[in-house]
Amino acid sequence: MTLLIQDEYPEKLFRDDGKRLDGRDPFELRPIKMEVDVIKNADGSAYIEWGNNKIFASVYGPREVHPHHLAKPDRGILRVFYRMATFSVFDRKRPAPGRREKEISMIISDCLEPVLFLELYPGTSFEIFIEVVDADGGTRCASTTVAALALADAGVPMRSLVTSCAVGKIGGQLVTDLSGIEDKAGEADLPTAITWFNDELSLLQFDGQISQSELEKCLDMAKDALDKIYSMQLDALKRKYIKIQEDAENQGGATEE
């Protein structure tokens, strides 16, 4: 039956004062909070709030591969499982994972793998589980960003962190970090990710309609945004070590951890 409330798109995506509907300037990011070590059972974990997105990631590995036949004799494998909770979106999502979730899982995996030294872990797997519990546009970028943090939290050797952010075009204007409503009502969304060890793009997707010059501008905007998010990732990792240190100090001189 038709739902009571339609999920309707606004007619305009910019306010009269030129700001975006949520009050942001065109190149401004939504508020982002990150925290590592949030799931005790995991080898590494992290949590991100990025606008209304709320996402958990946890890492297990290196560990035995199930099912066994997926194991590779000469290297480890990375498996990413991106999932959305039923209640994370306007219309309840069906519980079984859909094609979109599998596709995004593969994209995130391809995006993170370049920073790992999988050749050092033959026959094993690293598994990253990502659960989007509240979604509001840009979940693949937020998920990539939080997954990289969880890998770092797990102490997995990495060439560098990975950071991800989307840029795009709404109401004819190029903007950074599209919200859910901007993504749906806008013209184009271009998620990117960067592997900092070589400053190259490890995620690049696009759907919509843009010109060559717009693409070039978008890539420049993305770089600025990625820089900002990267420093937040580093802060989140630092806070963990500060906390560990403080906890140790608080326990007095006799700690031997």
Add this chain to the structure above:
Amino acid sequence: MTLLIQDEYPEKLFRDDGKRLDGRDPFELRPIKMEVDVIKNADGSAYIEWGNNKIFASVYGPREVHPHHLAKPDRGILRVFYRMATFSVFDRKRPAPGRREKEISMIISDCLEPVLFLELYPGTSFEIFIEVVDADGGTRCASTTVAALALADAGVPMRSLVTSCAVGKIGGQLVTDLSGIEDKAGEADLPTAITWFNDELSLLQFDGQISQSELEKCLDMAKDALDKIYSMQLDALKRKYIKIQEDAENQGGATEE
């Protein structure tokens, strides 16, 4: 499309003479018939008619575990597969096993396992297949009772038999052994099972609304019913051995079985 005949509940569950709709007294069991060794191919088997319930059970094992990875190196495993035939209920059941069937399978397994010496059968499995071909309330109890018989028929060493029966509350009154209509129209159903080697309850489930004192009374009623059914189980097993003996005698003195 709507079915021609609605499966409607009666307004009253007791007749004017105080008897239940099928003529039973509150604490009276439905008629029960049991027979062992009914499926030639099985290592052990049994059949029960309990009111309108008709249920087959067969046991295979100890045998190799499929799939292999379920095998446990230090003990055998018990696997129970409870299924209902499509035609065993008012509205045709879909052929694929549903959640309810899987759940009841686990409950019966938990209920029977305490009497087995699984530690003596490392790396192997015992499999019990239960097929309800006609259902009329209380199938999990009847299935547990007939499965225990099939295990005994298979000659699997057991600490004791297991017997199961439900008690409950209908029309405000506590009764033993609810029929299908009583289960659906009544207030509460409490299936129990007993492991005779320690006289403890190995199955206990309840849905409904009862007070503490009603629960206590129910448990006492269950014990009486379980005693009666136990003796029927023993009779069924005895009949098999009498039959074997008679068959042997009928073949004359030269039998060496």
Add this chain to the structure above:
Amino acid sequence: MTLLIQDEYPEKLFRDDGKRLDGRDPFELRPIKMEVDVIKNADGSAYIEWGNNKIFASVYGPREVHPHHLAKPDRGILRVFYRMATFSVFDRKRPAPGRREKEISMIISDCLEPVLFLELYPGTSFEIFIEVVDADGGTRCASTTVAALALADAGVPMRSLVTSCAVGKIGGQLVTDLSGIEDKAGEADLPTAITWFNDELSLLQFDGQISQSELEKCLDMAKDALDKIYSMQLDALKRKYIKIQEDAENQGGATEE
């Protein structure tokens, strides 16, 4: 929603001049074209156009069995996968393989296996993939015929070729090689296949209503049709070797392939 155009059956299956709707005489085959070695990646392959039927077959093997537990220690196994493309029929077929496709796969497998020396290939499998991309009646026969060619193209040792053709009854008359419309609107369809090494039938199916004498007549008609198709199969194989020879000659004397 109802489709715009109904797939309706004609009232009569014979024209006034006694010919069938597509102009054939009762015992006449539809035009048949065959070609081998059409799929480079396969160990052997073939393509058939039989009336409007268009079917590819490819063979892989002997190769390792996946999943492993299907392997037999004392012989090879033959696995046939018959599939229809979504667009091969009037109403789009669902992409997932249906029961009909699995059933026909088994029938074709049973039909081809007698000519193979599977006992010489313990622990391995031969896999035949058949894809019907355009269907117009008699696909199981055309598939069997093209699959046998693909096996020969793969160089798999065979006791003989296998050839398949249907006969049947339409508008009260016995005919050879029913088209799609004749199969649907006719009374009976009798697919047959022959293993030439012993001149016996390795496929025989029938649905409909025929008398004993009609069956006998049908089997005779089938033999005539099978003879004709067999010679076309041999021609297709010959053309391949002629082509190989010509290619070699065209490359001049210096070829050492």
Add this chain to the structure above:
Amino acid sequence: MMDIKRVISTIEKGYIEENLKKEKRVDGRGLWDYREFDIKTNTIAAAEGSADVLLGDTRILTGIKYDIGEPFPDTPDEGVCTIMAELLPLASPLFERGPPDQQAIELARVVDRGIRHADCVQTKKLCIEPQKAVYILFVDMYVINHSGNMIDCGGVGSLAALISSHIPEGRWTENGPEWTGGYITGKDIIKELPLPITYGKIGDCIFLDPSLPEQLVCEGFLTISVSSSDITSIQKSGVATFTPEEVKMLSKKAFEIADDLRNKLDLWQYATQIE
């Protein structure tokens, strides 16, 4: 004694073959003899018809259920009858759990085919209101013990269950189908009694009604379903091949065997009487 619980050994295989060459069978039957049939009907209270059929030790329990649905557009005044089979893992160590495998699908299909074209189920009697509401009959076979030749056992079981059926009679009203209070019975629904006749083949020996040990040795099978006058279905399975002459002979024989069996079983005795 033959152990039917495991795949047949080479010695047993040789023994069965040796005997067959002398036209003997290990259970003493002649080449064209059936094992005993034993039929009970209406054993299942929840079903609208049922039959519990033994063929030797092979036992199949068949139940009838119904639903009401819209007819297919091209047969607006005909109901539908579908046949399903489950090979319960309860019934044999050879049966595996999981969705119906090839063997189960084949059992259902071969039984179904024998019936479908034989003027057996009177689908027009299964119509409540043309274009609006027809009966969908479900004939579901459950194999309780597998000792060979499930097809012929299931064929008899399906007919017996259908004959024993008693389905609430509906009439069409503004509010959809409504119960008249009466019943449609097997006598209304069923006309011809087609029977599947299954032969096994080992080497050059062909014989009726393979028992499980024989079935495990067979290279292939031929099932020919016949009504009183017509062949209604043929199904070859397995890797055996048959000469055209063998097929002609076995078809002829199928008519004789089916006639005998129909007389002997007298399936109409199982029709439900609704007073």
Add this chain to the structure above:
Amino acid sequence: MMDIKRVISTIEKGYIEENLKKEKRVDGRGLWDYREFDIKTNTIAAAEGSADVLLGDTRILTGIKYDIGEPFPDTPDEGVCTIMAELLPLASPLFERGPPDQQAIELARVVDRGIRHADCVQTKKLCIEPQKAVYILFVDMYVINHSGNMIDCGGVGSLAALISSHIPEGRWTENGPEWTGGYITGKDIIKELPLPITYGKIGDCIFLDPSLPEQLVCEGFLTISVSSSDITSIQKSGVATFTPEEVKMLSKKAFEIADDLRNKLDLWQYATQIE
């Protein structure tokens, strides 16, 4: 320190059992003590209600969604409330990917059963128009960290999420259901607050709220759901057996423990205020 990341070792098992015999627990609790509960509600913007509940280190995030559908014919003026659970592989190395396993099904079912018969969800308040349109509420539990006793954690989480809910209010019009502009809140929907109380059993020792190490050692569990006056559900799981006397005693205790917990948690504080 106990390593919860792997199946418990024999030594740890012995240590836990040894302590329990002395009525001591490895984390210092008494036999009938809960770990700490910590509750946050309405944390999920996209949900119509949500609760993030910690019981010790066990963490379950529960969200409420709704749909509008036709009522069941036999309850034409009642909405429906369904409960689902996912054991995220994120939450524990013990959880596997794939469709919900037995443990997830059990979690959902036991929580559901405790609620269903307890006069908790007022299904008649979930009706928009009898026979036409009712609400279907989805209560979906996601286990974020598993440190034992998911059932009691999920039970509290489901109630808190339901109480926190705020569902667009519909009225029936010719064109189907239409939003009134108002909301139905948890205060309208929820009445009784039944709680599942879960005991573990190791040998002869029984205790409340098993932590994960204890749970891995337990032979079985007994969950008794109680409202203020009634037992609404009992579920024994695992291979432990209980004497009738133990069951009677644990049921009595469940009433006391639930009363305490209801007072302490004061779940009504999480009701959403719509001004």
Add this chain to the structure above:
Amino acid sequence: MMDIKRVISTIEKGYIEENLKKEKRVDGRGLWDYREFDIKTNTIAAAEGSADVLLGDTRILTGIKYDIGEPFPDTPDEGVCTIMAELLPLASPLFERGPPDQQAIELARVVDRGIRHADCVQTKKLCIEPQKAVYILFVDMYVINHSGNMIDCGGVGSLAALISSHIPEGRWTENGPEWTGGYITGKDIIKELPLPITYGKIGDCIFLDPSLPEQLVCEGFLTISVSSSDITSIQKSGVATFTPEEVKMLSKKAFEIADDLRNKLDLWQYATQIE
């Protein structure tokens, strides 16, 4: 000769890389050359349009089918066009049986995305009656032989099949949609011709249209779909990374390559003429 039937060996890998460093390819092409395209249309009688496309030895057969359905509420006057791909195990030892895997999903999605935002399929022409009935077009790609770069082959195949299509024209009547006797053809439905342009990357070498041996060695791929004026889709796959400058350069190049290809293939020649 390169054996494409098995996963590439280290020696072959080295050979391919060595050549690429010298801007040479093992099949003699330049870095920005396509293999030959060969296109046949309307080869499938049962389809409403079809194309059999070879790109080198990669062969994809694409067929068009349609259905009539209700439009989505938010686009009441637009039909729908869905794209599916099957990697037939027939086509390569690298393809496995079973439900569509990641590679098949990616093929369908990337082709679909290139088309979706490009003003290619005129979905308003696929409307029979607003809010009532629209066409659902199915563009189904079957890979018959896999020799690398299925995406560009499938992109051309989808356009050619759509252009070749001829769909019974419907008009709305009281009884639902009815055939007018005429047809809607590719010329009515299709406007822009966006093409996916796929590059492979090995180390620092980037090149157009990877053949299968090259594809097996590649670390990653970049597909850029372009219409005459716009980029309509970008998809990076695999573990390669690209500098922003590389992306800018490859995008520019995609416009040139696509323009050339559109001229050369002249896809409009495949439009069906209905007299």
